Amino acid sequence: MKRVILGITGGIAAYKAAEVVRGLCTRGIEVHVLMTEAATRFITPLTMQTLSGNPVVVDMFAEPRVWNVQHVAYAKRADLVLVAPATASFIGRLAAGIADDMVCATILATTAPVLIAPAMNSQMYRHPAVQANLVRLRKMGYHLIAPDVGELACGDRGEGRLADVSQIIDQVLGHLQRKADLAGKRILVTAGPTREFIDPVRFISNPSSGKMGYALAAAARDRGAQVVLVSGPTAQVPPPGVEVIQVTTTAEMLAAVLEHFPQMDVVIKAAAVVDYRPQTTAEHKMKKGSEKYVLTLERNPDILKMLGGRKGDKILVGFAAETQDLIENAREKIRAKNLDLIVANDVGQRGAGFGTDTNIASIVHRDGTIRELPLCSKLELAHHILDEVVALTGGEKD
Numbered sequence: 215m216k217r218v219i220l221g222i223t224g225g226i227a228a229y230k231a232a233e234v235v236r237g238l239c240t241r242g243i244e245v246h247v248l249m250t251e252a253a254t255r256f257i258t259p260l261t262m263q264t265l266s267g268n269p270v271v272v273d274m275f276a277e278p279r280v281w282n283v284q285h286v287a288y289a290k291r292a293d294l295v296l297v298a299p300a301t302a303s304f305i306g307r308l309a310a311g312i313a314d315d316m317v318c319a320t321i322l323a324t325t326a327p328v329l330i331a332p333a334m335n336s337q338m339y340r341h342p343a344v345q346a347n348l349v350r351l352r353k354m355g356y357h358l359i360a361p362d363v364g365e366l367a368c369g370d371r372g373e374g375r376l377a378d379v380s381q382i383i384d385q386v387l388g389h390l391q392r393k394a395d396l397a398g399k400r401i402l403v404t405a406g407p408t409r410e411f412i413d414p415v416r417f418i419s420n421p422s423s424g425k426m427g428y429a430l431a432a433a434a435r436d437r438g439a440q441v442v443l444v445s446g447p448t449a450q451v452p453p454p455g456v457e458v459i460q461v462t463t464t465a466e467m468l469a470a471v472l473e474h475f476p477q478m479d480v481v482i483k484a485a486a487v488v489d490y491r492p493q494t495t496a497e498h499k500m501k502k503g504s505e506k507y508v509l510t511l512e513r514n515p516d517i518l519k520m521l522g523g524r525k526g527d528k529i530l531v532g533f534a535a536e537t538q539d540l541i542e543n544a545r546e547k548i549r550a551k552n553l554d555l556i557v558a559n560d561v562g563q564r565g566a567g568f569g570t571d572t573n574i575a576s577i578v579h580r581d582g583t584i585r586e587l588p589l590c591s592k593l594e595l596a597h598h599i600l601d602e603v604v605a606l607t608g609g610e611k612d
């Protein structure tokens with residue numbers, strides 16, 4: 215039986231959480247409710263306890279009734295955490311990592327997928343602070359269930375109404391039905407750019423944001439894999455439950471990857487590694503000099519090719535960011551580097567490539583078959599890539 219932790223926070227839509235509990239329970243899901251103090255002003259714990267058939271926790275410091283470690287026990291035993299409704303205040307606390315209520319503390323301690331359904335007045339929802347916090351939560355790998363547009367309890371009309379209960383339930387079921395099809399697999403993902411220093415304050419790099427690699431790490435974790443993420447310098451927030459190794463240069467990335475490679479089943483190289491590095495790095499900051507300055511570069515080791523040479527039965531996935539001859543280049547790269555799959559994306563297209571939240575990609579197989587994907591979020595693309603990986607490991611493809 216799947217177990218969902220439902221966090222209820224103090225918004226007027228809290229009464230709809232009762233319908234969410236009923237909807238989940240009638241589908242055979244075990245529901246445990248956690249409430250903030252403010253939520254109890256809108257709907258009683260007794261109602262939620264009666265509907266869920268389980269004790270409700272509000273006070274983190276109260277004597278536990280069933281499980282003896284409160285928020286950590288809930289966090290560990292959850293297959294999924296849903297917060298509905300999520301207040302502006304809760305969203306801010308979670309984005310800042312403040313764990314002073316049972317709902318936030320449980321989420322900070324869990325590695326289960328977390329779905330958040332915001333509900334508030336439309337001005338509140340549009341406030342830059344709330345929007346920035348929502349972006350932050352999304353980046354952390356939390357799944358947001360966007361509010362509806364419509365009549366609000368305060369009499370206003372606009373965006374901010376809790377998403378329809380049936381939609382919330384569908385999303386929960388969708389996440390729960392996602393198979394743990396990578397359970398027991400060890401996956402290494404690389405992400406972000408590398409940097410090659412000219413002197414202590416100047417370097418050669420590229421605009422890779424790391425979003426794709428971080429999305430892959432979070433998606434693989436959600437599907438049960440044990441994930442190591444080797445990341446170049448990025449502004450991304452490390453996904454909870456993933457071992458993150460921070461590196462700067464290509465040589466450091468190579469060392470980290472080679473160290474972990476023998477224990478891995480799958481390696482996905484989403485990092486944008488700098489191909490050339492300065493032949494020498496000045497010890498001190500270089501002063502301005504003559505009009506022209508010639509920098510001699512030398513090839514960096516090709517990490518993917520090195521892994522291809524010692525591949526064995528591991529699955530190797532590469533990325534090809536191209537601006538022309540996408541598929542031909544991808545096929546060539548598969549051959550040259552002994553890969554199983556290449557995710558080819560035309561970074562010249564709108565909505566694809568560096569720094570965007572979306573991507574347009576084709577997945578090219580070793581045998582030449584191509585799966586073209588529509589414009590989708592990097593998280594969705596991550597799941598498409600993992601579907602192909604699962605198929606290669608002999609598992610089912612969705």
Ligand SMILES: Cc1cc2nc3c(=O)[nH]c(=O)nc-3n(C[C@H](O)[C@H](O)[C@H](O)COP(=O)(O)O)c2cc1C
Binds near residue numbers: 222227300334
């Ligand atoms: C009648 C009433 C309705 C409220 N509705 C909402 C709401 O829909 N969304 C919201 O973000 N805050 C709402 N608030 C404000 C929250 O209750 C307040 O920010 C509270 O501190 C949230 O606490 P919590 O996040 O710990 O549950 C409402 C307050 C009142 C008095």
